[in-house]
Amino acid sequence: MFFHNPLFLLFIPFAVTVILYSRAASLSSGLKFSTLRLVEGVKASFKLKAAGNLFLLRALSVSLIILALARPQSPIAESKIESEGIEIVLALDCSTSMLAEDFTLTGRRQNRLEVIKAVVKDFIKGRTHDRIGIVAFAARAYMVCPLTLDYGWLLENLERIKAGLIEDGTALGSGIASSLNRLKNVKAKSKVLIVLTDGRNNTGTISPLAAAEAASALKVKIYTIGAGTKGLAPYPAKDFFGNTVYQPIRVDIDEDTLQKIAQKTSGRYFRATDTESLREIYKEIGRLEKTTIEEKGYLEYREFFPYFLIPGLALVLLEIILSNTVLMKIP
Numbered sequence: 001m002f003f004h005n006p007l008f009l010l011f012i013p014f015a016v017t018v019i020l021y022s023r024a025a026s027l028s029s030g031l032k033f034s035t036l037r038l039v040e041g042v043k044a045s046f047k048l049k050a051a052g053n054l055f056l057l058r059a060l061s062v063s064l065i066i067l068a069l070a071r072p073q074s075p076i077a078e079s080k081i082e083s084e085g086i087e088i089v090l091a092l093d094c095s096t097s098m099l100a101e102d103f104t105l106t107g108r109r110q111n112r113l114e115v116i117k118a119v120v121k122d123f124i125k126g127r128t129h130d131r132i133g134i135v136a137f138a139a140r141a142y143m144v145c146p147l148t149l150d151y152g153w154l155l156e157n158l159e160r161i162k163a164g165l166i167e168d169g170t171a172l173g174s175g176i177a178s179s180l181n182r183l184k185n186v187k188a189k190s191k192v193l194i195v196l197t198d199g200r201n202n203t204g205t206i207s208p209l210a211a212a213e214a215a216s217a218l219k220v221k222i223y224t225i226g227a228g229t230k231g232l233a234p235y236p237a238k239d240f241f242g243n244t245v246y247q248p249i250r251v252d253i254d255e256d257t258l259q260k261i262a263q264k265t266s267g268r269y270f271r272a273t274d275t276e277s278l279r280e281i282y283k284e285i286g287r288l289e290k291t292t293i294e295e296k297g298y299l300e301y302r303e304f305f306p307y308f309l310i311p312g313l314a315l316v317l318l319e320i321i322l323s324n325t326v327l328m329k330i331p
Contacts, residue, residue: 004071015062023055057319064312072304085129086190086289087147089179090120093197093227095138095170098163100198100249102233103275111236112198112227113163115275120158123282124151133182134158137175139167139203147182171204172197172254176211176222176261184218191218192289194282195261196225200254212261222265223285224258227272 003009098113105115124132132154134144145157176195183191193215201208215222234246255271262269268288272278 002073004073006070008066008070012063012066015066016059019055019059019062054319054323057315057322061312061315061319064308064315068305068309068312072308073301074304075301085131085188086192087131087183087186087188088127088192088194088289089133089135089147089182090123091135091137091141091175091179091193091195092116092120092161093138093170093172093175093199094136094161094163094165095199096164096168097170097198097235097249098227100228100233100235100251101246102229102251103278105275109234111163113161115278116196116227117158117161119275119278119282121155122279123286124154124158126283126286127151131186133179134161135175135179135182136161137171137178138163138165139169139171141171141174141178142166143178143182147186169203170197170199170201171206172201172257173206173208173211174204176208176215177206180211180215180218180220183220190289191220192285193220193222193265194225194285195222195258196227197253197258198226198228199252201257208257208261209264212264215261215265220265221289222261222267224262224267224269225272225278225281226253226255226258226269227278228253229273 092113094113098116099111101109101111103110103112103115105118129149131147131149132151133147134154134157135141136144144161145154148154172195175197176193179193179195183193212222228251230251232248233251235249236244237247239245253271255269259269261267270281270284272281
């Protein structure tokens with residue numbers, strides 16, 4: 001047995017002290033006689049003794065009520081709590097090609113990066129016990145957010161990702177290598193990297209396939225996603241008068257390399273051609289990557305407070321009845 005609110009137990013000695021003090025104060029306020037010869041040899045009756053010790057009833061009742069407030073309880077049986085927890089790094093391409101508006105969001109045409117951020121936000125909100133980090137890459141890679149369980153802070157950092165903030169290009173190998181640096185010293189049974197890009201590796205000093213070999217050695221599974229419609233995609237530009245016009249650009253995703261990266265690490269390659277397929281891809285990865293952690297715990301408890309509260313209230317009622325009837329004291 002243990003107490004759910006053990007701090008209430010501290011009130012028991014305080015309450016008993018107050019009751020004893022109030023009794024001592026009441027004894028000193030009786031009638032005074034010049035001599036006790038008239039009552040010498042007279043034995044105190046049971047009724048008189050009971051009336052003098054009625055304070056014990058009050059002290060006991062108050063102690064029982066305080067014990068009830070402390071909520072004594074005992075676990076009924078040991079239960080098992082299952083939770084899921086893995087280490088995930090999200091590597092997102094933020095090159096200027098991500099500004100192509102071949103996806104839609106809430107019924108309106110939107111650029112790839114904004115749609116991807118919205119889908120990734122839902123993916124993060126769908127996790128519970130996973131540590132998640134974010135790496136962004138263009139011509140070079142940088143850490144947006146380290147591995148964390150603080151999803152609120154993670155989502156704030158996700159919003160900071162913008163296309164064109166760093167040198168343009170697609171350093172896919174650097175993006176993978178930077179992500180592996182976040183996972184290499186992590187002691188976890190399952191480590192996952194989700195890489196999303198809309199192009200092919202065209203800059204950086206690290207080969208994507210060499211980075212995939214390193215991931216395999218570190219036992220990091222890589223899921224690769226190629227984002228972009230097939231054929232031509234509308235790309236926003238400004239005309240001579242400053243108006244937004246759209247120019248068709250060819251979608252150039254190196255699917256062969258992305259497939260090889262996934263194969264080398266026992267992962268999978270996905271192609272997202274619209275917002276809905278992108279959502280389904282992240283949902284599928286979410287279903288694939290679930291590691292069960294079994295913990296011992298106690299979900300159900302037996303409450304004992306009624307066994308203290310009811311007798312305590314009964315004793316209070318008994319004291320009130322006795323002090324106003326058979327054990328009434330007349331000053």
